[in-house]
Amino acid sequence: DAKTTQPPSMDCAEGRAANLPCNHSTISGNEYVYWYRQIHSQGPQYIIHGLKNNETNEMASLIITEDRKSSTLILPHATLRDTAVYYCIVSPIVQGGKLIFGQGTELSVKP
């Protein structure tokens, strides 16, 4: 499976956009980019995924570069409740596939 690289930590001011980068330079053509987050002591939470087009849902936006070697998760108006570890994962397009979690980015949203 392709590996991802994320900064270990980031800070963001409350109310501002949080932009979390992810590098996946060895991604294969059949692999999606997935984002999950884990708020302290809770189970991970699915956020969004995409193949090559930008995606948006009620939680976040996902911007994937044209060459698909990197992506950015955007939380448009971060709140204190968005403080969490964010994981970027690449995984083949297969139902029931396995996810490989890295260390993620610890996002701290500050007042």
Added chain:
Amino acid sequence: DAGITQSPRHKVTETGTPVTLRCHQTENHRYMYWYRQDPGHGLRLIHYSYGVKDTDKGEVSDGYSVSRSKTEDFLLTLESATSSQTSVYFCAISGGGGNEQFFGPGTRLTVL
């Protein structure tokens, strides 16, 4: 939120005792997973199931066994618990068209 429960939520046991953790889902999803999470290691897949009585190993399966006799239940058993199995265990389910997995609240297991 996906209907996933884990039991027990907390357990303290002694080395050498058997332990069974239960994951129960009400979503009728086909795929179920067991992960463990330890400081410095992130989440690691222990075992997974792709249907009733169909299971396979993940990356850290040694010392663990699983069973799935019904769609809704996935059991993780530590036949003889060791201190290295002290961890937080998460169950996840998946059943949609992609790889979206939905996680339970976790079980904190301490082996003394």
